[in-house]
Amino acid sequence: MDRISEIINKNSDQADYDYKLKIFLVASIILFIGLALLFFILLILSRTKHQRNDTARSSVLLLVEDIFNKILFEDKSLEEIGKQIDITKHLKDKFFRSVLLNELLRLHGNFTGVYADKLVLFYREAELIKDSNKKLNSYKWHIKCKGAKELAQMGVSESFNDLRKLYINSNRVFKEELGYAIVRLDGFNGLIFLLDNSIKTDEWQQLNIISILNKSDKSKLPDFSFYLNSTNTHLTVFSIRLISYFKQASSLPVLSELLNHKSVKVRKLVIQAMVTFYAEEYVTTLLNNYADEAYEIKIEIIKALSVLGNETHKKFLLGQLKHPEFDVCYLSIISLQSIMGTKIKNLIKEEIMLSQHAISIINNNVY
Amino acid sequence: MNNYLHNFVYYFNVGILLFAIFIMSSYVILALISIRAMSYYLKRHSFVDYNIILPSNLAPAITLIAPAYNEGKTIEENVRSLLSLHYNNYEVIIVNDGSKDNSIDLLVKTYQLKKVDFIFSPAIKTKPIKGIYKSENPAFKKLIVVDKVNGGKSDALNVGINISSNPYIACIDVDCVLEQDALLKMIKPFMEESDIRVIASGGVVRIANSCIVKSGRLIKVNIPDKFLPRVQVLEYIRAFLLGRMAWSKLDGLLLISGAFGMFDKEVVIKCGGYDHKTVGEDMELVVRMRRYMVEKNERYKVTFIPDPLCWTEAPDNYKILGSQRNRWTRGTMETLWIHRKMLLNPKYKFLGMISFPYWLIFEYLAPIIEFLGIIISFFLALFGLVNWKFFLLLLLFVYAFAIMFSLLSLLTEEYTFHQYSLKSDFAKLIMIAILEPLFFHPYIVYSAIKGNIHKARGVKGWGVMVRSGFDKAKAG
Numbered sequence: 001m002d003r004i005s006e007i008i009n010k011n012s013d014q015a016d017y018d019y020k021l022k023i024f025l026v027a028s029i030i031l032f033i034g035l036a037l038l039f040f041i042l043l044i045l046s047r048t049k050h051q052r053n054d055t056a057r058s059s060v061l062l063l064v065e066d067i068f069n070k071i072l073f074e075d076k077s078l079e080e081i082g083k084q085i086d087i088t089k090h091l092k093d094k095f096f097r098s099v100l101l102n103e104l105l106r107l108h109g110n111f112t113g114v115y116a117d118k119l120v121l122f123y124r125e126a127e128l129i130k131d132s133n134k135k136l137n138s139y140k141w142h143i144k145c146k147g148a149k150e151l152a153q154m155g156v157s158e159s160f161n162d163l164r165k166l167y168i169n170s171n172r173v174f175k176e177e178l179g180y181a182i183v184r185l186d187g188f189n190g191l192i193f194l195l196d197n198s199i200k201t202d203e204w205q206q207l208n209i210i211s212i213l214n215k216s217d218k219s220k221l222p223d224f225s226f227y228l229n230s231t232n233t234h235l236t237v238f239s240i241r242l243i244s245y246f247k248q249a250s251s252l253p254v255l256s257e258l259l260n261h262k263s264v265k266v267r268k269l270v271i272q273a274m275v276t277f278y279a280e281e282y283v284t285t286l287l288n289n290y291a292d293e294a295y296e297i298k299i300e301i302i303k304a305l306s307v308l309g310n311e312t313h314k315k316f317l318l319g320q321l322k323h324p325e326f327d328v329c330y331l332s333i334i335s336l337q338s339i340m341g342t343k344i345k346n347l348i349k350e351e352i353m354l355s356q357h358a359i360s361i362i363n364n365n366v367y
Numbered sequence: 368m369n370n371y372l373h374n375f376v377y378y379f380n381v382g383i384l385l386f387a388i389f390i391m392s393s394y395v396i397l398a399l400i401s402i403r404a405m406s407y408y409l410k411r412h413s414f415v416d417y418n419i420i421l422p423s424n425l426a427p428a429i430t431l432i433a434p435a436y437n438e439g440k441t442i443e444e445n446v447r448s449l450l451s452l453h454y455n456n457y458e459v460i461i462v463n464d465g466s467k468d469n470s471i472d473l474l475v476k477t478y479q480l481k482k483v484d485f486i487f488s489p490a491i492k493t494k495p496i497k498g499i500y501k502s503e504n505p506a507f508k509k510l511i512v513v514d515k516v517n518g519g520k521s522d523a524l525n526v527g528i529n530i531s532s533n534p535y536i537a538c539i540d541v542d543c544v545l546e547q548d549a550l551l552k553m554i555k556p557f558m559e560e561s562d563i564r565v566i567a568s569g570g571v572v573r574i575a576n577s578c579i580v581k582s583g584r585l586i587k588v589n590i591p592d593k594f595l596p597r598v599q600v601l602e603y604i605r606a607f608l609l610g611r612m613a614w615s616k617l618d619g620l621l622l623i624s625g626a627f628g629m630f631d632k633e634v635v636i637k638c639g640g641y642d643h644k645t646v647g648e649d650m651e652l653v654v655r656m657r658r659y660m661v662e663k664n665e666r667y668k669v670t671f672i673p674d675p676l677c678w679t680e681a682p683d684n685y686k687i688l689g690s691q692r693n694r695w696t697r698g699t700m701e702t703l704w705i706h707r708k709m710l711l712n713p714k715y716k717f718l719g720m721i722s723f724p725y726w727l728i729f730e731y732l733a734p735i736i737e738f739l740g741i742i743i744s745f746f747l748a749l750f751g752l753v754n755w756k757f758f759l760l761l762l763l764f765v766y767a768f769a770i771m772f773s774l775l776s777l778l779t780e781e782y783t784f785h786q787y788s789l790k791s792d793f794a795k796l797i798m799i800a801i802l803e804p805l806f807f808h809p810y811i812v813y814s815a816i817k818g819n820i821h822k823a824r825g826v827k828g829w830g831v832m833v834r835s836g837f838d839k840a841k842a843g
Contacts, residue, residue, distance in 0.1 A: 018757070021384075025760040032767035039774035040797065046781050047790060054788075109418070142410035149414050173411060204558035207426060211419045234561060245425070326488040 448583020465517025647698015
């Protein structure tokens, strides 16, 4: 009896399980098909929107190109253009303004001098500045970034204070973009505003800022050595790059103190800066530090000798040919040849012990 | 006996269903993470001006390494394309890996090359080099061509790494077409991290069949005319946009496509370069680099760029496709075996506990489980033990999911990079989403099983890999 009831129970459990499973599968299939249909509809809608926008943009672009042709090459003002085209009506259209602004920014990026100035003037006259400011005040951070970038590109100096205020309490990305904008608008003064001890700029930002500064008025160049002794390594690295790039040789004494900095990156950049400035007077210091230095720095010192070295360093470099590392041997040979102006074979005397790498490089005569 | 069989069928059904649910859930979770990460990436880069650092000589120096084997048909055009990228500070090393065609003669003639004495550090052991060439024409000063004894793709890449004089290397397939700003976009993650070392970065690879390529530049994106490359368009969109982006976000990316990846040269050399014993050298290198960094206790990151940066030609017939997927399976098996120590090893954190098991179960074992499922179902049907209603429901469940997921990937593509602009393009891709599970996926499973069998039988090498070149494109 128990056995029969066990079988009945089991069969009933099984049937219950099968039923639930089927319900689950059917429900899932309906869900997947429903989602697939939804994605399909969204695809169609998005595609239609894209095409509609593309068509609209193409027709607006024709007009916009005409406007910019008149401004740039026919020296027409907005008022004069207004007599030929009902630009006031068009400027009320949000889509038109957006295409106009994008095209203006693109053209401004490609032109300099008088043409760029004409575009800036049009930007102001057409009150496109309002659009950029609106973006700057958007609640979306990436739109804010676009606004800051536009204002800086078009040289809207009156927005400088707003940008500075926003810089204080912004997220990392917006802060980065604001930094570029501030430097673009105020050159080296803007840079000083950014160089506080909490700054954490990466290489990408540093290169961007240097590239922007390169177009600034270099007569206002501040003394970057002021930031070299910062406890913030990011700031120190950035300062060394700025000193090297803008050739502030007067900073060399302060730079040389950084040869003992804890960061290998800093020490490496200092040696590279010394090469940039042909600072031969620091070679002795470099060689004194050599024995205790990291491999990366040793390589940098040997490389530096090819520019800064003289005959008195021949012995040191020949000594490096015993080194088991290929790069040390190779770079020492290059530096030796550069200093002595002769092939390495003429410099090698029999008593010198050479590493296998050095022998191979010299014998193959391929340096 | 009947009871045993009944139980077997029961557990088999439950097992298959659970596996399907598990794999589907993981796809959905990864897709959601990808979409979120991509949305941030697109916002983050919507205002970035890459042109600012374009002319800068402070930008990090990069070496592009492209191994070439019998690429005579297209090599001149491909090299021209590599030399015209938008970046100030880079060199191009073409490694002719013992081609049997006239590749080297063509390069010498076109680029006015001359054999030069050239010293480099033999940091990674490779096959002998026959000669190193540089151009006498200053216009091609960025180009170095190496002619070497055949040793395979890994060996050729290792030669390029040895010769490279720059801190970053970008390894690519010579027949790929790179977007003009590919290097600018790829180097950015390396420059953006000052506290963590970025050791590798991968980009999205797209299918170039039927696209219009002129002078080594992609002029127009088209949907491939043939069925197989067309399916691979969808497959690549799904894998790169909804898969790898998520793994990158989770810091669990194990694979950077061999077609285009950028690496920190110092770490690559410390790890010993590409392993020429495996056919999955791209995945193996990334896993070995990651393992190296964990074992050295150094902070690091592997990044991924979702922009379409590299366009490649996909196999357009079943033989070549089968050979490619067979090799991918063997490559995965070899990498998973070489680094088996990482599996479920807490020392490797997310990598060992999640990424590695995921690859094992869903990338390597999934086709095997699928194949076993088919075999068992066949025998059960033979003995009349199949509950056909349940069986069909299960099939429909998987099929509906596959279509839904493919449409999600197409929608993601539409909202993000929008590469296929014609209305008809999407109609074609939607049709492919419906057909793929029926006509493409079974062949992929078959090729993976073949890969397993070949591996068990000790078959090595790459198999057939013939490319027809961008012939149509040139005409266009």
